[in-house]
Amino acid sequence: MAEVKLVDVEKRYGSFLAVPKQSLTIEEGEFLVLLGPSGCGKTTTMRMIAGLEEITAGDLMIGGERVNDKPPKDRDIAMVFQNYGLYPHMTVAENIGYPLKLRGFNRQAREARVAETAEKVELGKLLKRRPSELSGGQRQRVALARAIVRTPKLFLMDEPLSNLDAKLRVTMRAELKHLHHELGVTTVYVTHDQMEAMTLASRVAVMRKGRIVQLDTPKMIYSEPANLFVASFIGSPPMNLIDGVISQGTFTAPGVNLPVSAADRGNVVLGIRPEELDLVPADGEGLFSGLLYALELTGESTLVTLREGTTVVCARGGADFDAPIGTRCALVPKAGARLHLFDKDSGERV
């Protein structure tokens, strides 16, 4: 276990600035998720921590020691790759035992440790197989086992579940969470899947264009997004974002009239999560009124999309909700619903 500190770390490829100067402290034992869309610099940041990419400027500290110039093998880390990175010519046992072999463990010690680790990830019966003889989920387990076979200071995981099918991803997510709880090793996890980030992380660093735009607990990231980008990126379905103006304590946009406690201003975006809206009869005191545009049954609920002019608002209704498309409906915020206001130009929270 170790604390990881990035101090003014920057990465350039020639004149291209991939990761602008930024600082980040990952606490000992923490599960930090770097979350963002493709090309936002999350993998580059992780690869700098791993030592697979040179750091252009700044300091990287692992366990209080500056490791900028240390090769990956001397950083005492383990990494799980998106495409597993298994050695195809070795058996499962050889794959798992390879880091031990390189660190001079004798055969007996190696075999014992490999067997113990394989049991932990339920690979005990597959030790003699080669990676080509395994399913995606089993390969991922081998990659995990190879990472946890020794106890490194830090685990790095680069989208480890992205090649698995949806069902397996959910299972593996729970296993990762359990493993982290059991081992307590500081973990940095890269993903573009917000569900993975929300369910696994102690803290989430949301990244955009190489910068961390919000660093907080999953709960805070969801409930108090710092800006429009985070608000639109987190949540499925995403937060409703409605362009409008605030005048005399009321937010107005096509089809929307909502009392808000904010000073008058134009160019403002109101955000409200679909699950914080209630469907009410069209002639009631609805604060958003529009025509039913789409109904999507998700199983436990129905996503109801209303449209009025350029304004589109989505709400989560009951599973039994049904109405003909084109019906006029209205929505009201539930009691205690959080309304988020953002400046349209800067994207920052008002």
Added chain:
Amino acid sequence: MRDRPLSYLLLVPAFLIVLATTLYPLAYSFVIAFREWDLTKQNRPGTFVGLDNFTYAFTEPGFLNSLWVTTIFVVTSVVLTLFIAMSLALLLRRTGRMHTFTRIILILPFAMSPALIGVSYRFMFNPEFGVIAKGLGAIFPALQGVPWLASPDLSMAILVLTDVWHWSPYMTFMCLGGLASVPRETEEAARIDGASGFRIFFGIVLPQMKGVLMVVAVLKTIFALKMFDQVVTLTGGGPGNSTETLAYFIFNVGFKWYDMGYASALAWILTGIMMLISIWYVRMLLSERKVATA
């Protein structure tokens, strides 16, 4: 399905050409390998002699010498080509302007005709005016006036050198292709697991390139077994018969001594050797695939 007769019909011209230029000569050479046929005495194959042409080969010093010469040539040129091709591929693996430029100019030796390479090197190693001979003499005075192509060992070395020079670029490209198919993640995983560069190459990269390296080795072996052009234009099989490869010896038997029966038998012995190598290679490849797809 209706197009099936037409597809066979379209294949007919190609089949006829292959039949006339390859299959018929091949079958005919097999027939005359069991006959006596001295072209200076008769214009048609003579009496049936059974396996005499084949058994004679293994008692005849000329053939045994060419077999030995070919073995030395094949082993040294294959090993050196493989080593140089793999080394160059590792150097050229990175991307960048210099690497791309080097890759482009690297193909030039392969674009040259083998016969022309032989002639060029013969001139370049001429002790009187050859640029390499003179250059080496200027750098190392002890090498001044060395009769490069008049020494059995040196002429073999030069023959190997020209062949390696000719084939290394092509094999480098094959190795580059092989290297590109090795997932970067396996190397990076090994770096993080604690492997040194040496260990990553020999323990992780090379085993994953086994298939490509086998193709390279087998192709190069077959090409080396057929070595003919450079022998004709560079050494003429000499000095003595020190560089007389099997292909060149067969040519001499057939077209200098006009012993067509014996030459055909020798050609079939060479074919047999190449077939054995090919069969071994295909079996290895199939067993590799079985492991990969199991």
